[in-house]
């Protein structure tokens with residue numbers, strides 16, 4: 001299958017600080033790719049570059065063969081219509097009901113009649129298991145329901161690609177598993193290309209076809225789940241076996257540092 | 262010695278750098294606001310009119326009581342202060358002139374603008390700032406919706422309508438305050454007070470006040486939006502930006518007031 005996204009030599013900074021240090025990988029179409037890595041290693045930053053929200057300091061990102069790092073805002077908007085994104089905190093607009101949130105992309109980008117849009121919104125909400133919550137405001141929903149509503153909004157324009165930023169973060173295991181199941185279902189039913197950023201291992205083992213692992217701003221692994229499990233890279237083993245980071249100081253060293261010697 | 266100079270110039274350099282970046286960011290927002298409120302509607306992408314009406318209710322209608330009370334009191338205060346001087350020269354009737362002209366040319370617009378800085382400027386910064394912190398702004402961009410068009414332009418529309426409208430209302434309430442004090446405490450005959458006010462007021466006094474109000478509406482919206490979009494981190498930064506928005510918009514309202522007052526003094 002051809003590559004949906006190709007990243008070559010991506011370098012990014014926040015101010016002076018380098019976050020992603022020369023990253024290259026590709027994401028195949030029609031599969032679920034999981035980008036795995038510890039907190040703060042730059043997963044969300046990478047995702048924001050993939051959807052063109054941030055411009056990199058160096059490198060290229062090809063979406064279906066076209067470089068999105070050199071596109072202007074209009075061209076990017078064309079590309080973004082093929083993408084649906086579920087943000088880490090759902091990012092629903094708090095001033096609008098669930099129905100209006102999901103309808104928003106349709107109202108902005110299509111000329112459909114409002115009655116048609118309402119029917120389509122109900123279908124999307126049904127798909128994510130939220131029927132009957134049209135009139136609720138985001139503040140009235142639980143974390144898991146917000147994610148589902150956010151997913152319904154991401155699906156509004158029938159995207160070819162779906163991006164998830166930590167879908168199970170902050171959810172209890174049962175709710176998280178429900179969301180994972182939904183992701184698997186979406187891939188099977190709609191043959192979508194799905195990119196999930198996460199640090200949750202159980203989730204990785206349920207949904208991933210392909211895994212890219214980041215550590216300290218670099219790619220340390222690209223391959224299948226079996227390859228990941230069989231890897232003998234110490235950083236990967238630490239992650240899989242949930243070992244803490246090695247302490248680089250002894251307690252005596254700490255004392256000296258604190259005492260300022 | 263050299264290290265003191267280094268520290269000093271380093272400090273000045275950093276301050277200048279931040280200031281330049283601030284100016285750059287602000288001009289980018291002004292540019293975007295201009296594009297999405299003027300050019301893009303001309304190209305056939307209309308502003309979100311219904312959201313604008315909603316903002317008008319929030320910013321304008323809801324501040325009617327506070328504008329009414331403050332303007333009424335300012336009218337009374339102004340009548341007292343004028344009477345204190347005019348009484349001595351036996352020209353008490355000129356209270357009507359002083360109240361009418363100072364309210365319409367100056368105090369109506371500026372009091373309304375300061376109330377709006379406190380209510381709407383802070384609300385805009387807080388709303389946009391918390392949307393930024395919750396990735397809602399990113400979500401809008403990723404849906405191909407320009408955040409300035411979606412969030413800021415309706416607010417601009419609202420303030421450009423409501424600030425002049427409430428300034429007219431404030432003018433009326435202020436003059437009413439002066440009237441009430443004059444006919445009671447100062448014992449001026451109601452009819453002669455009204456007649457004196459009508460003779461004193463020129464259309465241009467009211468009009469210059471309204472031009473100011475329009476400009477203040479733009480200033481308050483731009484400052485609120487600028488501070489809101491600067492939020493990067495979490496909730497405590499939203500609070501800080503909100504405070505800055507109020508302080509900066511009151512300051513800029515007064516700077517613009519000075520500018521317009523000087524302009525009208527020479528050119529009308």
Ligand SMILES: Nc1ncnc2c1ncn2[C@@H]1O[C@H](COP(=O)(O)OP(=O)(O)O)[C@@H](O)[C@H]1O
Pocket residue numbers: 014019037038039040041042043044045046493
């Ligand atoms: N807007 C920003 N400005 C400056 N630094 C940031 C910003 N966003 C994230 N960072 C920093 O970049 C690093 C990577 O962040 P992020 O991509 O959010 O990590 P992850 O999603 O993997 O937890 C973190 O150390 C974070 O502190």
Ligand SMILES: [Mg+2]
Pocket residue numbers: 043044045088165166
């Ligand atoms: Mg993250």
